[in-house]
């Protein structure tokens with residue numbers, strides 16, 4: 351994604367530079383009172399191309415990472431998902447289950463990324 | 468002036484030509500300067516980012532140690548001097564016993580770091596001390612990367628050599644990736660979350676859960692279970708602290724204990740993937756699946772060769788950053804998949820009554836058993 355955006359920007363600025371070059375050529379060849387205006391047009395294109403090339407690249411958004419702790423029970427099929435807390439580890443015993451009298455424990459800890467557009 | 472430049476009298480044509488000449492000579496004469504300037508700017512930017520990462524990681528390490536330090540003690544200068552701690556690789560011009568010498572030096576290094584942690588953070592328990600060690604190691608790695616990159620930047624500036632800058636510039640994307648991975652890893656270590664490299668221990672702990680364990684080698688625990696009438700010994704580093712242990716030592720001891728009567732060894736590990744491969748993909752092969760500097764791998768290969776025991780490797784693919792940061796869901800789920808394949812492989816490749824060793828290799832931070 352990042353590289354894609356980057357190459358798109360450089361292509362746009364290249365096209366603008368080429369446009370500016372063509373305008374300059376026209377301005378040199380036609381030798382008319384318009385040529386000054388065309389020249390300034392080319393200059394503006396050139397400036398725009400530079401501006402896009404140097405400032406057009408924005409930092410991509412960093413995807414948000416969430417770490418989840420999955421709690422299960424040794425006796426029943428009770429399952430709970432919550433935010434990771436410091437001190438959690440996989441197979442840590444957590445005391446009685448909320449559903450039955452069995453022992454609940456941490457079945458898993460993993461991270462999921464949520465992409466924010 | 469612009470109209471004059473492109474006017475049709477002789478003087479303006481002359482001025483035109485002079486302008487062109489000046490323009491071309493600037494490009495010709497200053498071409499290399501401009502390139503150096505460009506590369507230098509890139510390298511300076513990268514060095515600044517690396518410096519920031521190194522400093523932040525140092526602060527993180529200090530904050531981590533502070534939690535377990537004696538109040539009023541000066542840990543800052545001690546940590547500062549520890550960041551430059553080094554280990555010299557043994558000479559390999561005479562390769563005889565080089566792995567034994569390497570192991571000795573690695574033991575030495577680890578003991579020194581352990582001693583350092585217990586000195587600056589005396590209130591830390593076994594688990595916390597192991598995590599502090601890992602946090603410190605990450606800070607040391609980032610400090611080293613920053614210093615090396617800065618060295619080449621300054622060297623390039625001093626010699627004004629384009630080639631030094633080009634070489635640095637070529638490697639910077641990979642260097643920055645590694646530095647980023649270490650920086651993120653440190654955050655994971657300081658909170659004690661399981662990491663991607665804990666894949667092997669996770670699979671082993673799923674087999675061991677609820678069974679009696681014994682410590683078999685340094686920081687390594689072993690359990691015995693029965694899978695379809697095969698006696699299976701499962702080993703992993705003792706969690707939930709950030710331990711890797713000495714799995715090679717453990718496998719060697721176990722096999723000697725069983726007098727070599729082992730039908731097969733299964734090694735489970737995380738492995739680095741190639742770009743384009745999927746994270747969490749499980750691949751099978753043969754050989755000692757372990758990414759240590761050499762000594763542990765050597766022990767496993769040696770004892771397996773001595774008793775002609777086949778070595779099976781089952782790995783889970785991930786990249787460096789995924790291996791060092793919080794375990795991703797794909798990797799966590801791959802553990803169940805691998806467990807099924809492991810059980811199938813044990814049934815297919817061994818007979819009833821056989822003895823099998825299953826070794827979960829990796830850092831077991833955040834994973835108990």
Ligand SMILES: [Zn+2]
Pocket residue numbers: 423424425426427428447448449450451452453
């Ligand atoms: Zn229950």
